[in-house]
Amino acid sequence: MITPADLIRMLDRAAQEHARDRRRADALLYTSQSGEPETQSPQQPDTPTPAMMPTRRAWAGPASFASLDMQELPVVREYSAGGLIFDDEDRVAIIARHSRSGHIEWCLPKGHIEKGETPEQTAVREVHEETGILGEVLESIATIDYWFTGTNQRVHKLVHHFALRRIGGELSVEGDPDHEAEDAIWVKFSDLDNVLSYPNERKIAWLYARKLNRQA
Numbered sequence: 001m002i003t004p005a006d007l008i009r010m011l012d013r014a015a016q017e018h019a020r021d022r023r024r025a026d027a028l029l030y031t032s033q034s035g036e037p038e039t040q041s042p043q044q045p046d047t048p049t050p051a052m053m054p055t056r057r058a059w060a061g062p063a064s065f066a067s068l069d070m071q072e073l074p075v076v077r078e079y080s081a082g083g084l085i086f087d088d089e090d091r092v093a094i095i096a097r098h099s100r101s102g103h104i105e106w107c108l109p110k111g112h113i114e115k116g117e118t119p120e121q122t123a124v125r126e127v128h129e130e131t132g133i134l135g136e137v138l139e140s141i142a143t144i145d146y147w148f149t150g151t152n153q154r155v156h157k158l159v160h161h162f163a164l165r166r167i168g169g170e171l172s173v174e175g176d177p178d179h180e181a182e183d184a185i186w187v188k189f190s191d192l193d194n195v196l197s198y199p200n201e202r203k204i205a206w207l208y209a210r211k212l213n214r215q216a
Contacts, residue, residue, distance in 0.1 A: 073154045081122035082110020083162035084189075084208060085135045091186040092205075093131040093171060094195065098182060105197040108204070109181075110159055119160040127164060131184045132172030135164030141208045144200045161204045 085093045092108075099105050111126035113119060120137045128134050144159045173181040187195050192205040 073149065073152065076153050076155050078155055078157045079113045079119075079160075080110050080126075080157065081113055081119040081160040081162070082108050082126050083123050083141060083160075083164055084108065084205065085127045085131065085133050085164040085166060086189070087133075087166045087186065089186075090189050092189050092192060093127070093133050093184055094187055094192075095130050095173065095181040096183040096185075097180050104182065106195050107198055108161070108196070108201050109184075110161075111178075120162060123160065123162045123164065128169060129175050129177060130173065130181045132169050132175055133166050134169040135166050138163045138165055141204055141211070144204070146200070163208055 087093070094106050095109050096104050096106055109127045109130040111122065111130070113122040114125075117125070123137060124135055139162065141161045141163055143161065144157075146157055148155050148157070171184050171186065173184050189205070189209070193202050196202045196205065
């Protein structure tokens, strides 16, 4: 027959065994560097070790964003030509245009290549339209290749630059059919690096100066 005293002893023993099992289970949640189970000391921070961390998901490749992928813009290629038109005093005709922000930018005359034209023919026509100076092509300098993004397309643009010699005409922007040129002036070739607004066009002038120096 189980007396009340025996029942109290049985319940006390069961509580002790339960507490011991709980401590063992907690000890297995933490691992040392050797991999042996150990209990957490009072001085250790209450933070999980790698043994408690969830298993890392397998890598499934780079993330993709459907909303952006669907908005990929079409690519359009544009071709232009222009260049350095020299007079007898070693000056170059350049034009002023308004930028999108409204500022005046000094640049070399150039424009789109029309159907059936060669880059050389376009350079002669565009220089004449935008500066009033009629020239003939002496030689090719370089082609600028760059990208820019418009409202609904990406544009890959190539601009062929030539050196031209003046054979006629007077400085004027009245013949520009697009009315983009605000003004045209003569600038000493050696001063172009300080006047031209675009780094790529300053490089064109630098490349031609280096070419002339090598020929000399």
